[in-house]
Amino acid sequence: MTREPGLSVRLRLALSYAAFLMVAGALLIAVVWVFLLRYVPEQAVTVSGDAVPGGGPGLFIPGRSDLWRAFAPKAALALGFLLLFGLAGGWLLAGRMLAPLQRITEASRTAGSGSLSHRIALPGRQDEFRELADAFDVMLDRLEVHVAQQRRFAANASHELRTPLATSQALLDVARQDPPDDPRELVDRLHAVNARAIDLTEELLLLSRADQRSFLRERVDLSLLAEEATETLLASAERRGVSLETSGDVTPAVGSRALLLQMITNLVHNAIVHNLPSGGAVQVRTAALKGSVVVTVENTGEVLDPERVPTFTEPFQRGTARVHGDQAGVGLGLAIVESIVRAHDGHLALSPRADGGLRVVVRLPAAPPRTDR
Template sequence: MDRAPGLSVRLKLTISYAGFLMIAGILLMAAVLTYYTYFLPDGWILTPTGDFLINRTRLATSFAPFVAGVLCFLLVFGLAGGWFLAGRMLAPLDRITHATRVAAGGSLAHRIALPGRSDEFHELADAFDAMLARLETHVAEQQRFAANASHELRTPLAVTRTLLDVARSSRDPDELVERLHFVNTRAIDLTEALLVLSRADQRSFARERVDLSLIAEEATETLIPLAEKHGVAVETGGERAFAAGSPALLLQVTTNLLHNAIVHNVLDGTVRVTTAAGPAFVSLTVENTGSKLTQQLVETLTEPFQRGTTRVRGDQAGVGLGLAIVKSITQAHDGTLALTPLADGGLRVTVRLPAP
């Protein structure tokens, strides 16, 4: 924003200090003069020669040069002292301004790290450092996400181009069409997942009163055929648990969790979906059997395009955004997501949301 040039804050504070000191001096001199003139009896004031001064007019006249000298001294002292004190007080603000300009130039790694005891400037500096840390983390995540998304989208496009080149000389178009259909479907699934993730990050959804137990039943009914195909038994239970949020997005959360629990399972395995309600929070828990997982692997599963390849079947690789979408939607609903590897194998995922 273009602004007209003006006085610096330091100069304004200096003038304010000096002006206040001058006003205080004038009031003090006026009080002394008034007291000498109107409250002291005649003959109590001595002249420089030792004689009694009876005429109050002469008193005021002889007192004026002294008052003028004192006020000049106070003016000079106020300006010099005010300039020094203002500089000391505004020194932290200079560091904050420098850090802001560095951050505006693109360097989010810079921190103010203002030393000393807490005051308004320190609170501002600490808040600014915390904001820079969050921005740096967010920008790094966005850059990593954009790079991964570009890589994931490039793969089906490159495969499609290769298949089209082969189609020019191929004598079996049906097989190529089938493979192109598969690659195109995967690209569409990835694009839709990216759109859902973007929608959740922006929190561009209306909030309604949602019963997580009904959401869990709906997701289970939808994925029963997939569970039967993989030989996995799905169990649902729990109590009615109301949350405030988007029914479509919360259904997406439950569907993703249930889909992962079915796909990343063992033959004749089980999946348990339960809901619980408390005074302040409600929860949705999806637990499945499966191979043993390390805590290090579990901590990376919510990262975009992290598929946990050591336990993914080749026919159900997915697009690597399932748990990333779950995490993003949960955070958009002001909730928390907890992933816990089970001792006997498998994973427990708990979504905790505030009660309406």
């Protein structure tokens, strides 16, 4: 935004301080002048010596005009001193008070130039400027983490999207140099690679939609969504020898039904895929607490490193080795879950189970109770 040049805040504060002193001084002088007028006659008076007790020389009592000629220069001099003192003192005080704001301005310019590692770290006791500086530092912390995550996401997305394209190019180059007798095998392999690229693109679009919060909110029962998700994935669980168990209370929340269903589906699918080779189990529980609803998904599996578990929500991270098979997904399942939870003002917690596997807890704000009309 283009603005016309104006007076600095420091100069305006100095002028305001000087003006306040001038007004206060003028009022004080006016009060003193009025007080003196009560005891001064309008005209000068000379009292003879006979009227003075004990005799003696006569007295000259000045009038108001005489008093004004004597008082006005001193009052003007005092006001002039107050003006100079107010300007100088106001300039120094304003500079001292605005010094923290200058540091905040410099930090914002540094951040605007692309350097997010700079922090204000304003010393001193808590006040409005320190509160603003601390809030700005917290914003920079979150912004730096977010930018780093976006850079990793862009790099990983480019790598993941490049993989199917490079695979397709390699298959076509081989087919061009040595045409196969039966092209159906080539077509099937190209179809599988293309399907993976489509799935990855759709997952990226879903992740973007959740981050932008561009969805309609409605009353949703998470227990019904959990049952729907487990029924959809029951066949996949049976093929892998994994048992599915769903239990819990009615858990009303407010949000996008499609996104919340996708959230639970991703959690259940992740629990099925990253499980024991055989004889695994997945438990889905819902609970309604005071002011919130909770969805818990637990699965058996290998013993996980507690330090690696928090990284599972980063895009293109997988709980096991980076397998590029269809059933392993594209590495966006938990990243999408975290985005959906964040878009619904909820909280996502991941923790390893002591005997192996993962426990995922999603806590969302509960829907307000229905009002009967």
